[in-house]
Amino acid sequence: MVAQQVVGIFLMSTGTLFVFVAGLGVLRLPDVYMRLHASTKAGTLGVALNAAGLVVFYPDLGIFTRASALVLFLLLTAPVAAHMIGRASYFAREELGVTVWGGTVVDRMLDHRGKALFSTEAVEETSDSSGAVS
């Protein structure tokens, strides 16, 4: 019983640490895309570790099945949601006033109006290769 509780507490503490780091990143990172990165990856891993801790605490077939369904669903939908939000905030950045962090150096995507994410005057020496790298 004691070993089971130690493993469960370890999983739950690690998951809580990842959830905390996700919140900290969403508050402190300077950019929409960086906040998206912090929220999606750290949040998914934190919730999955918390579900694993719950299964370790109460080893039951029904709980295991439901926790597995939760983690599987989260792993399926979190990248899709993050991709859609990132894509939408890239395409509609002029309408919404989205700005990027000042130290950003590469943008490998052009939107449907053929515009890059930021102006290309700063890094002129690489701008004639493909048009997408700026």
Next chain:
Amino acid sequence: MAELSGAPAWFASACLIAIVLSLVMTVIRLLRGPTLPDRVVSLDLVAYQAVAFMLVYAVLTGQPAFLDVSLVLALVAFLGTVAFARYIEHLSVAEEEAAPMSD
């Protein structure tokens, strides 16, 4: 399904407090966030943190019914995020269709 007691209960309570602190930070970003995508991202993370909170609370109180609630909340949060993403992307496409073609 007994309620936790002793040191594991203290650890689980500390996990709950840490998740609530993270929730407060995310809500600060939700209120401040300069643009709409910032708010959508933080709202998505608020749903994830509510799921994590309910999982830890299910461990603490020994009531596995919270697992069902967190499963449903994860589903609904995904649908809400996808709806917001469609809305944001529709802003850009509508603006382009309204403007005359330049090239």
